[in-house]
Amino acid sequence: MRIGLRTIKTAVASILSMLLANALNLLYAPAAGIIAILSVGNTKKASLYTGLGRLASLAIATAISFVCFQVIGYNAIAFGIYLLFFIPISATFNLTDGIVVNSVLVTHYMMERSYSVPLLINELLLMSIGVGFALAFNLYMPNIEKQLKEDQEKIEDSFRHILSGMAAMLNHPPRDTLKKSCDKLLIFIREGQQRAQMYQENQWQVEDAYYEEYFSMRRTQVRMLSDMVQLLDGIQVEEVLVEDLRLLLNFTAATFDEDNDGTEILKRIDLVYQVYRSKTLPQNREEFENRARLFQFLQSFKSFIEIKAEFSKSVTK
Structure with missing residues (x-):
C-alpha cells in the first residue's frame, strides 16, 4: 500500500x-x-x-x-x-x-x-x-519540471532511434519493431503531456505553456512518423535512388534535438529533391509506382520537419 x-x-x-x-x-x-x-x-x-x-x-x-x-x-x-x-x-x-x-x-x-x-x-x-x-x-506542489526535461530527453532519444532504424530499413523489408517503437513513444508522449498540463496548472503568475505545446508537437510528429514507417514497406527501388535519403535520415537522427529548429534539415531536403529531379524517368509502371512511394515518403518527411520548424518560430522557451 x-x-x-x-x-x-x-x-x-x-x-x-x-x-x-x-x-x-x-x-x-x-x-x-x-x-x-x-x-x-x-x-x-x-x-x-x-x-x-x-x-x-x-x-x-x-x-x-x-x-x-x-x-x-x-x-x-x-x-x-x-x-x-x-x-x-x-x-x-x-x-x-x-x-x-x-x-x-x-x-x-x-x-x-x-x-x-x-x-x-x-x-x-x-x-x-x-x-x-x-x-x-495545496500551496505546496512538487516541482515536476525536472521530470518533464527527463521526459524530453527520452523522447528525443526515441526519435533518434526510430529515424536511424528507418535509414537502415530503407529499401529493405521493414520489421514490426519500428511500428511498435512508434506506438510506445506515442503512449509515453501522452503521459508527458498530462504531466505538462499539471505543471502549467501549478503556475500562479505565468501561463507557461511551453512544455504542453512541446509534447503536443512531438505527438503530431510521432503519428506522422508512424505513417512513414508504413510507407517503407512499399519502397523497392535501385539502391542508388535511396542513398541521399538514407544520408538525410541519418543526419536528422544525429542532430535531432529539442533546440534544433530544422532549418538545416529542410535545406538538405531541398537538395535531395533536386537530386531526384535530375534522375532519369521511370521506364515502367512498377518503377513509377515505387518512385511515387519514395517521393511521398520524402514529402511526409519534409512535413515532419516543418512541424518542428513552425513550433520553433511560434514558441519561445
Missing part, C-alpha cells in the same frame, strides 16, 4: 478543519472536514477554482433552499424541489462540483428549521474553513 502526498495533505487538512470548527463551537463541525476532503485538488489552480466555485454555489443553494423551505416547509419534498432547481442552475454556471457538498449544508437548514444570521454564518464558516485548509495545503 502506497500513501501519496495528496492523501497525506487531504487527511491533515480534514483533521485541522474539524478541529478548528470544533474550537469555534460551530454546528455540524465534521462537515468542515468533509469539505476539505472534497476540495484538495491535483493542482493549485484546480483547488482555487473549486473553492471559489463552492462558495458561490453556497450562496445560490442558500437562496433556492430558503424559498423552497419557506413555501413548502422544512421537509423532504421541499428538499427535492430545491434539487430540481439547484442542479440545473449549477450545471448552467459550471458549478457542479458544489452540488453535493452544498446540498449537505442545506440539510443543516432543514434540520435546524431556521435561516437565522448565526446559522448562515455557521455554514459560511464551515465552507470557508474546509476550502481554506485545502487551499493552504
Whole structure:
C-alpha cells in the first residue's frame, strides 16, 4: 500500500478543519472536514477554482433552499424541489462540483428549521474553513519540471532511434519493431503531456505553456512518423535512388534535438529533391509506382520537419 502526498495533505487538512470548527463551537463541525476532503485538488489552480466555485454555489443553494423551505416547509419534498432547481442552475454556471457538498449544508437548514444570521454564518464558516485548509495545503506542489526535461530527453532519444532504424530499413523489408517503437513513444508522449498540463496548472503568475505545446508537437510528429514507417514497406527501388535519403535520415537522427529548429534539415531536403529531379524517368509502371512511394515518403518527411520548424518560430522557451 502506497500513501501519496495528496492523501497525506487531504487527511491533515480534514483533521485541522474539524478541529478548528470544533474550537469555534460551530454546528455540524465534521462537515468542515468533509469539505476539505472534497476540495484538495491535483493542482493549485484546480483547488482555487473549486473553492471559489463552492462558495458561490453556497450562496445560490442558500437562496433556492430558503424559498423552497419557506413555501413548502422544512421537509423532504421541499428538499427535492430545491434539487430540481439547484442542479440545473449549477450545471448552467459550471458549478457542479458544489452540488453535493452544498446540498449537505442545506440539510443543516432543514434540520435546524431556521435561516437565522448565526446559522448562515455557521455554514459560511464551515465552507470557508474546509476550502481554506485545502487551499493552504495545496500551496505546496512538487516541482515536476525536472521530470518533464527527463521526459524530453527520452523522447528525443526515441526519435533518434526510430529515424536511424528507418535509414537502415530503407529499401529493405521493414520489421514490426519500428511500428511498435512508434506506438510506445506515442503512449509515453501522452503521459508527458498530462504531466505538462499539471505543471502549467501549478503556475500562479505565468501561463507557461511551453512544455504542453512541446509534447503536443512531438505527438503530431510521432503519428506522422508512424505513417512513414508504413510507407517503407512499399519502397523497392535501385539502391542508388535511396542513398541521399538514407544520408538525410541519418543526419536528422544525429542532430535531432529539442533546440534544433530544422532549418538545416529542410535545406538538405531541398537538395535531395533536386537530386531526384535530375534522375532519369521511370521506364515502367512498377518503377513509377515505387518512385511515387519514395517521393511521398520524402514529402511526409519534409512535413515532419516543418512541424518542428513552425513550433520553433511560434514558441519561445
